[in-house]
Amino acid sequence: MNVVRKHFEKNGFEVISESFLNFGRADLGVYKEGVPNLYIEIGTTSLFKTWLNLHSMPNSVFLFVPTVYRAIEFKT
Secondary structure, three states: OHHHHHHHHHOOOEEEEOOEOOOOEOOEEEEEOOEEEEEEEEOOOOHHHHHHHHHHOOOEEEEEEEEOOEEEEEEO
């Protein structure tokens, strides 16, 4: 999680741990004016939480990092 945090901080983003979602929390919330909000889940999350947040949070990006070698991005 620290590698991801440092990447975004170096690029001028504000990074918040355990940011609030409409249903639960994300591991990291990444914010910058003029850029859609980015919510990052590292490891596992529930399918229901994913579905609900994708449907209820417009103009957002969700990045799921289940392993060191994979990442999945959804844009609403």
